[in-house]
Amino acid sequence: MKVAEIIRLFDAYAPFRYQESYDKSGLQVGDPNDTVTGALLSLDITEAVLDEAIEKGCNLIIAHHPVIFSGIKNLTGRNYVQRVVQKAIKHDINLLAVHTNLDNMRQGVNQRIAERLGLQDTRILAPLSGNLLKLCTYVPTAQAEHLRTALFAAGAGHIGQYSECSFSSTGSGTFRGSKDSKPFIGTAGGAQEKVQEDKIEVLVPVHLKNRVEQALVAAHPYEEVAFDWLQLQNHNPETGAGMTGSLPLPVPATEFLALLKKQMKAGMVRHTALTDKAVQKIAVCGGSGSFLLKDAIAAGADVFVTADFKYHQFFDAEGKILIADIGHFESEQFTVEIFDDILKKKNVTFAVLLSTLDTNPIKYF
Ligand SMILES: [Zn+2]
Numbered sequence: 001m002k003v004a005e006i007i008r009l010f011d012a013y014a015p016f017r018y019q020e021s022y023d024k025s026g027l028q029v030g031d032p033n034d035t036v037t038g039a040l041l042s043l044d045i046t047e048a049v050l051d052e053a054i055e056k057g058c059n060l061i062i063a064h065h066p067v068i069f070s071g072i073k074n075l076t077g078r079n080y081v082q083r084v085v086q087k088a089i090k091h092d093i094n095l096l097a098v099h100t101n102l103d104n105m106r107q108g109v110n111q112r113i114a115e116r117l118g119l120q121d122t123r124i125l126a127p128l129s130g131n132l133l134k135l136c137t138y139v140p141t142a143q144a145e146h147l148r149t150a151l152f153a154a155g156a157g158h159i160g161q162y163s164e165c166s167f168s169s170t171g172s173g174t175f176r177g178s179k180d181s182k183p184f185i186g187t188a189g190g191a192q193e194k195v196q197e198d199k200i201e202v203l204v205p206v207h208l209k210n211r212v213e214q215a216l217v218a219a220h221p222y223e224e225v226a227f228d229w230l231q232l233q234n235h236n237p238e239t240g241a242g243m244t245g246s247l248p249l250p251v252p253a254t255e256f257l258a259l260l261k262k263q264m265k266a267g268m269v270r271h272t273a274l275t276d277k278a279v280q281k282i283a284v285c286g287g288s289g290s291f292l293l294k295d296a297i298a299a300g301a302d303v304f305v306t307a308d309f310k311y312h313q314f315f316d317a318e319g320k321i322l323i324a325d326i327g328h329f330e331s332e333q334f335t336v337e338i339f340d341d342i343l344k345k346k347n348v349t350f351a352v353l354l355s356t357l358d359t360n361p362i363k364y365f
Contacts, residue, residue: 001348003060003094004032006039010062010098013342014108015207018131018239019101024066029085030094036060039343041336042355043329045095049355050084054091056353061088064109064335066097098339103241104128109286110243112334113305116263117282119245125283126295127240129233131206135213136199137227138173139220140185144198150219154212156202160237166202173197173226184221205236242285242292242306244299250278253303253322260305265333266326267364270309272317279303279322286332297321307331329360 007027010016019025038058042049045067053061067084077083088095102108106124114122135156139147148166151157157165172194179189186193204212209229217225247256253274261269282303283296289306290313296304297320304321307328317323336354343352 001036001350002032003027003030003034003036003096006036006060006062006343006348007032007096009342009346010096010339011207014098014102014105016101017207018104018128019099020104023100024069025097025099025101028066028068028095028097029088030060030092030096034059034092034094036094036348036350038351038353039348040353040355041339042357042359043332043335044359045084046357046359047080047083047087048357049359050087050091050093052355052357053093056351058351058353059092060094060096062096062098062339064097064099064102064332066099067095102335102338103286104239106238106243108338109332109335110284112338113264113284113286113331114243114245114282116334117245117260117284117305118247119243119282119284120248122243122245124237124240125242125244125285125292125299127235127237129235130231131239132232132234132236133204133206133209134201134230134232135204135216135227136201136230137216137220137225138197138199139222141170141196141198143221144168144200147216147219148200148202150215151200151202151212154215155208156204156212156215158205158238159203166200168198168200170196170198177223182223184223203232205238242283242289242295244281244283244296244301247280247282250280253277253279256282256303257324260324260326264305264326264330266330268327270314270323270325272314272321272323273319274322275319277302283321284331286335287328293317293321293323305331327360327362329362333360 039060040053040058042063044065045063152164159165174194176192177183181188256279279302281301283301285306288308290309305324309325
């Protein structure tokens, strides 16, 4: 299997186009044409992780955090980033980062945290907007069902827990083909045709636009297919930052913190003052999630589980929510399991290994 196929596999699960503008997800070092000899999965790429990959015969490292984050103007081994890049090139190791594109997916980093905490009824906390399109097309009523089926198969018409969503209305279309045309109805160079057509409207996430358009053209009977793409301002509930979910029953805050510590293997939890109020609705955000505090409060969450809160930001809880900061590494350490699942589902022919190294740069005394 080529590196390019692995990139496509991850792109299908968490499209790279959904990464944040500041991010550098994707292949950072390497050659898409390389044949994968083995994949090492890690949260971070350090020199030690690179050595582990070399030792274990893996020429692909898939990590959550990109090793190159800001511009590199020279490669002289002056810092660990440069040394990692140089060594990866020397040893033909491919470095693939799957970062905020995975943070922004319903089935991503936060879903994994929610599962570990046993949260139910999960929803994206701050959905992204602007990545949904509406496709409108016109087809003879007799062929409408066939076309709808083809569009659904290509991924159109999916909303939350619902699939095969569409709206159709009936009207009349007209056309007149030239003598060089190949009309589905009527004759080339003949009189104007008036046909009963269905207008079909379906939602399409932007990453599936090309695939759905190809399916449309392939399944539509007309030589020239009439269709419009409209960009929507709607939120896409499948993409965005953070997640909320509920514990099956309300529990005392201390009980939840104990569960959190255990399930997320956290050495400690930094938190705001406890109250007597039981907690049930939990907001989570793997990594640095303090920017979502207002959203978590607005969503009515009792607790916000995340990392990297600064001293003054704890004050912003204002007694409305319990902030539980478990540490950046701790909150995202299970992300490699998602990578593992993606590769295992595909029955890849090379070895897939989870790094045995603890890359957390923060230690607790
Ligand atoms: Zn992170």
